Amino acid sequence: MAITSDENAEVRHAQFAKFFRELHPNIEIKREITPWDDFLTKYMTQAAGGSLPDLMYSHYSWGQNLIKNNIIAPLDDFIAATPDFNTDDFTATARSYWEKDGKLHGVPTDSAPKMLWYNKEMFDKAGVEYPDESWTWQKVQEAAIELTSGKGIKKIFGMVQMPVPYPDLTPIYLLPFGARFLSQDETEVMIDSDTARDALKPWVDLQVKHAAIPSIAEMQARENADPYRANQAAMAINGTWILNDLLNLPPETEFDWGMSHMPSGPEGRSAPGVGSAFGLTTKAANPEAAWIVLNAFLSSAGAQYFRFSPPARLSAIDANLTAMKVPDQVITDTKAALQDYATSDGVLKMPATQKVVDTATPIWDRVRTGKLSLDDALKQIKERVTPVAKENV
Structure with a gap:
């Protein structure tokens, strides 16, 4: 079982392996732990050499790449032979990253919507009302300017993130305005449209003109630590996976x-619903045993045991978030987002995703530093990303 894991998760993995062995004495779970930054490269290399573990972790942005390279296998036959496996316990969005030609190649672990997070103390001090469901992106941008204060290392930023050419650029910042980074099939660059430009222009002003968002240099000075969790930013866009951190902040930053x-735009609201999964590899030496492990590991009970936040299994959401002692409103809004507007539409997930990001980011960084106009940047991104996107055909 190939995993990328932190220390706390590894304790639960070890306990799970022990309990599972007591129920299935003929199956032993051996864990291969690899740091996040090295994981994909390691197993792509192993696959090229004809060797893979039975089970492996997959990030949402890797799923289609692993499928294209015949690394993770379809699970439909195993699912059909397992009466208690309820595919409908996962949203269509959660499953979509590991689906190809009508077949499912991974069982999702977690599926989280990105939401708007805010610092109540900073809002109170500035006399600004708390965000609610009525807020638009324009309201967020106006509040970000008002909430920015101070200078240097103690500066308080109104907002942490600005749009960057990452996989979730479209559903967060562009779809609410009817624009896209790439086309739905990810083969055509669309970020140079007038609609996309108009959606991005206020964010460039927030960064360059108002300095309400941390610059690249300011993030480097903070060693890329999240200013929101460090109590140095009033608002942030992030997934509900940050709940664990917020509930366990150190006293000095609590x-x-x-x-x-x-927030919403003229075309409504959307958010990327993203997460991870585990799948059986095409080189699995013990596929039947691996499926037994996977079915237990990612059952509703397994999701609750591992405290995925929130879990991809809808039946485990209430139990997991209640166990974390989060406010009822957070549970209600998280479930509503997952069901109503969390989406994989526009999330870059095709095999060329990393090359698209790597090609566009240096151009966009020049916009953030004021060295390149927005119009010129969008033209350059269109020109340079177009041949890369064609690799998704």
């Missing part, structure tokens, strides 16, 4: 936080 729905 603050009163809140969470609200994603």
Whole structure:
């Protein structure tokens, strides 16, 4: 079982392996732990050499790449032979990253919507009302300017993130305005449209003109630590997976936080619903045993045991978030987002995703530093990303 794991998760993995062996004495789970940064390269290399573990972890942005390279296998025959496996316990969005030609190649572990997080103490001090479901992106941008204060290392930023050419650029910042980074099939660059430009222009002003968002240099000075969790930013866009951190902040950075729905645009609201999965590899030496492990590991009970936040299994959401002692409003809004507007539409997930990001990011960084106009940047991104996107055909 190939995993990328932190220390706390590894304790639960070890306990799970022990308990599972007591129920299935003929199956032993051996864990291969690899750091996140090295994981994909390691197993792509192993696959090229004809060797893979039985089970492996997959990030949502890797799924289609692993399928294309015949690394993770379809699970439909195993699912059909397992009466208690309920595919409908996962949203269509959660499953979509590991689906190809009508077949499912991974069982999702977690599926989280990105939401708007805010620092109540900073809002109170500035006399600004808390975000709620009525907030638009324009309201967020106006509040970000008002909430920015101070200078240097103690500066308070109104907002942490600005749009960057990452996989979730479209559902967060562009779809609410009817624009896209790439086409739905990810073969055509669309970020140079007038609609996309108009959606991105206020964010460039927030960064360059108002300095309400941390610059690249300011993030480097903070060693890329999240200013929101460090009590140095009033708002952030992030997934509900940050709940664990917010509930266990060190005393020196502890603050009163809140969470609200994603803001809306003229075309409504959307958020990327993203997460991870595990799948059987095409080189699995013990596929039947591996499926037994996977079915237990990612059952509703397994999701609750591992405290996925929130779990991809809908039946485990209430139990997991209640066990974490999060406010009822957070549970209600998270479930509503997952069911109503969390989406994989526009999330880059095709095999060329990393090359698209790597090609566009240096151009966009020049916009963030004021060295390149937005119009010129969008033209350059269109020109340079177009041949890369064609690799998704």
